[in-house]
Amino acid sequence: MTERGFIFDLMDEISNATVNLAKEQLKANMLKDKDEKHIDAVVNKFLEVGDKNTHGRSISPDEAEAFGLKIKKEDKHSEFWNMIWEIYVRIETYTRNKRLAKYLLSRNGGIDVQAMPMGF
Known part of the structure; x- marks a missing residue:
């Protein structure tokens, strides 16, 4: 292959x-x-x-x-929304700092996905 x-x-x-x-x-x-x-x-x-x-x-x-x-x-000023926003910001910051293509969440934790150059 x-x-x-x-x-x-x-x-x-x-x-x-x-x-x-x-x-x-x-x-x-x-x-x-x-x-x-x-x-x-x-x-x-x-x-x-x-x-x-x-x-x-x-x-x-x-x-x-x-x-x-x-x-x-959800009201954007609610405690619940603030918690969701904090999770989003943390994942976004983590992804950018590590230069990841994606960060996938699974039942057992997270998976770093590296960007790979495509030589097509």
Whole structure:
């Protein structure tokens, strides 16, 4: 297998793991009263946004609600929102200081993802 083939296979594997995690979490929590077909449709709506737009673009609460999720908008001055913002800033700072492409959170901790030059 070529290096390029390996990278694309790895990207597919990561993408599939992300989709499976999203489905698992929606089924266990926010969409636990919905069937698998409905959950697949919701996840696919998010995937379509990622395919059509810039990767990493935020999805507004109104857009997520239109996708079928139950959304609670937090006051940006609340204690909960401040905690979420602090986590975001810490991860963003960590990622930039380490010059990482991404920092992935998993059930068992975090994974540093280094940027690799693509020689295509």
